Amino acid sequence: MSELQNPPHANRGVVMLKEEKENVENPLVSMVDYIRVTFKTHDVDHIIENILHLNKDFMTEKPNGFYGYVGTFELDFIKVFYSSPGDNRGILVELSGQGCRQFESFLDWRKKTWFDFFQDCIQNGGSFTRLDLAIDDKKTYFSIPELLKKAQKGECISRFRKSDYNGSFDLSDGQMGGTTIYFGSKKSEAYLCFYEKNHEQAEKYNIPLEDLGDWNRYEIRLKNERAQVAIKELIKRQDLTYIALQIINNYVKFVDPNERERRYWEASDFWQAFIGDVGKLQLYMKPQRDFYQKTRNWLKNSCSPTMKMVLEADQHLGRNDLSDMIMEAELSDKQEKMLDVFLAEVKDMVV
Incomplete structure (x- = not known):
């Protein structure tokens, strides 16, 4: 599992913008990514x-x-x-x-x-019927493909019963594309999606993958009561501690097997490091003035x-x-x- 515990951190010589430099200093960046709110x-x-x-x-x-x-x-x-x-x-x-x-x-x-x-x-x-939060991880605490392998080996303890995934590769040279893991059902009130954002952006904008460096995206999608509770907690706490810890870690935990019963398996080192930093995240604003x-x-x-x-x-x-x-x-x-x-x-x- 060395890929998970020791991911590469280099940006491979890319000229860094101010935003990218900030992401090196604060490798986890969270943002509000989708909202629906109704009014009677x-x-x-x-x-x-x-x-x-x-x-x-x-x-x-x-x-x-x-x-x-x-x-x-x-x-x-x-x-x-x-x-x-x-x-x-x-x-x-x-x-x-x-x-x-x-x-x-x-x-x-x-x-x-x-x-x-x-x-x-x-x-x-107002009643919030949909709230999406996104976390960009340019430190890449773990490899998404390796995370998928752990899940397939039963090394993911989750409140969700089902998970899904997709991936791709180039038929001309066998080069692997991006991997996406879905936790839970899209119909449920809580749903998680982890994917390799660098692959998605490279394909979308026809950019060489090496120019983007390492980049994972973790999305939290909440509906109805879960969204409403999350909003109230955000107002009260003014950070993402509740969302990150109670939604991500409460629903998904990656563990290392040992001789004890599965429910007693301890969280993997990379997961503990990731969750520890998630708890420090603040809401991030990235204003776009272009319409x-x-x-x-x-x-x-x-x-x-x-x-x-x-x-x-x-x-x-x-x-x-x-x-x-x-x-x-x-x-x-x-x-x-x-x-x-x-x-x-x-x-x-x-x-």
């Missing part, structure tokens, strides 16, 4: 202006929604779904992972934290080659077709709203 009200203006503290003028309204809601106000990945009058669904605020990063830019400007937001929600009758990246990425990947072709033809033929097309184009209401958001300062969008 139909006062959308109150939720947007007094809970999210956003200027509604910068949000786009859509006459449809998900989860049975009839309409949506959204600012990129920050979404507010509303129901029909008399529908007890009320209002749902949903922040995806990217939505959480974007919302942090507004919290940061207001000099507030997630704890303040949680408190605002609770005080206004509508998805649209710009679509433009870049889908339209740029065509625009370049027309531009080169213009240059060769001495014409201005591309610039004429751009100048004659009319923006939709949604695109006008997006432009307003692009040009606005964060302070302009906050109330």
Whole structure:
């Protein structure tokens, strides 16, 4: 088990940004990664202006929604779904992972934290139906593939009855891809997912794996009562001690076998070291002030080659077709709203 106890720590010469340097000093970084919170009200203006503290003028309204809601106000990945009058669904605020990063830019400007937001929600009758927390581990206390081997040998004591996993490899050279382990059922109120984030990012952005260094991601997904309890504990403790220890270590523990009964097997050294540091984690904010990246990425990947072709033809033929097309184009209401958001300062969008 040397792979588990002595993982490589080098970043292999990658030029380090400020954030990466901080991760070396604090190798475990935790963050809020997904939120759903419902309110038994139909006062959308109150939720947007007094809970999210956003200027509604910068949000786009859509006459449809998900989860049975009839309409949506959204600012990129920050979404507010509303129901029909008399529908007890009320209002749902949903922040995806990217939505959480974007919302942090507004919290940061207001000099507030997630704890303040949680408190605002609770005080206004909010009920959290989903809370995801993520822990990035660039020290890599353990190897995910080796962790899987331990679990398959029965060296994982867990309150969950089932686990699942997936992995991949390159058919051309047999090189192993990333490994993911799931603990529990996706339908349950508590669910854990451990995976090799460096492999996922390398494949997603076509980056050489060695440029990313070592990087594990541990995700905690809580629903309904578990999410609500976790939120209240976060407000009270203002750190991730409860979440990390009571959710991760309470549900999963990796052990080393001995002559005693399995339930008395002691936690492995690497697991004790990991849990010991998890208990010291504080909530981390990584504000993202860039909005509508998805649209710009679509433009870049889908339209740029065509625009370049027309531009080169213009240059060769001495014409201005591309610039004429751009100048004659009319923006939709949604695109006008997006432009307003692009040009606005964060302070302009906050109330």
